[in-house]
Every structure is written in structure tokens, then in C-alpha cells.
Amino acid sequence: MTPSSPKARTRDLRFTIKIKASPEQIYRALTSATELCRWWLQGAETEAKNTGRFRMIWPKVSQKREHGPGQAFPPAVAIGDGEGYFVDLQPGRKVAWMWKLPPKKNYPPLSSFFIQPCRGGCEVTLLHAGFSADSEADRFYNGCAAGWEDCLAKLKLYLETGKTCKAQILTLRRRKAAK
Secondary structure (H helix, E strand, C coil): CCCCCCCCCEEEEEEEEEECCCHHHHHHHHHCHHHHHHHCCCEEEECCCCCCEEEEECCEEECCCCCCCCCCCCCCEECCEEEEEECCCECCCEEEEEEECCCCCCCCCEEEEEEEEECCEEEEEEEEEEEECCHHHHHHHHHHHHHHHHHHHHHHHHHHHCCCCCCECCCCCCCCCCC
């Protein structure tokens, strides 16, 4: 009998937001290079089909925002670029990106967006699973959380208002219900 190895401890990032847009608009905003460049990226190439390639280039961003501890983006930083493949495209329902990563990169490769129609628009859930739960990975995990929060806030702003602010970092804030 061999001793059992300790189970790997992981944690996930999961954000759910409501966006006043159709499933088709959200899907297109997450898969079209033209749309991605309108609201989030400096440059992009996409082949929006299962196993189709993507490349994303992020703009420099300034630190004009209110955010809690663990923020990993210093002022005016270029986040860089990334590439990978679309692995589970379901038009109007789901977009999944499999990131192509350098060896030994401590970054889970799969990011999935789930699009669910609801009254007045859609609920969009982002799931990025498999981050290390070790305390030494907290800063990296918090930085990724801030990056995804920024992404979803920009997506919501763009689809609901047509406005963009790619050079600033945004946060998702709960809006008080209008009385």
C-alpha cells in the first residue's frame, strides 16, 4: 500500500453580474476581435469557433479606482498579451477560453463565461477555476480577481451605455435600487 498524496488545495474565481443586453450581444462582445477592442483590449485576433485561436493585447491602465487590498496592478501598467483557443463556444450561451501558458506558469488555463437570459437582460457568470489556495498565492489570486472584475465592469459599461474606458481599472459596485 502506498501512502496517499495530500489533495491539492485550489480555489475558484466566480463573478455573476446582470447586463442589460441580449445573449447574442454578450456572446459577440466576448468572441469578436473588433468588439473586444472596442471595450477591453488594445488589439485582438479571434477565430470564433471551437478550437479557433485567439490573441489578446491589453492596454496600459491607470490606477484611478477604488479597490480593496491585494490589488496587483501598479499604476500605469501594461498587463501584456495572451493567447489560446476557444474550447467550448455555444452561441448566446457560453464562451470558454483555454489559455496557452508558458511552462510552470501558476495560472489555471480555463476561463468560462456562462450567459443566462433573465428579466431585463442576462446574467453573466465568469468562472476561472483551479487557483492555488496556498497563502503565498494570495497576491496573485487577488490580482487575477481584480483583473476579471475589471473585465466584467467594462463589458457591462460598454453593452449598457456604449461607453468605454480601457485605460482605467473599474470595479463592480452594487447599485442602489431606484425608489
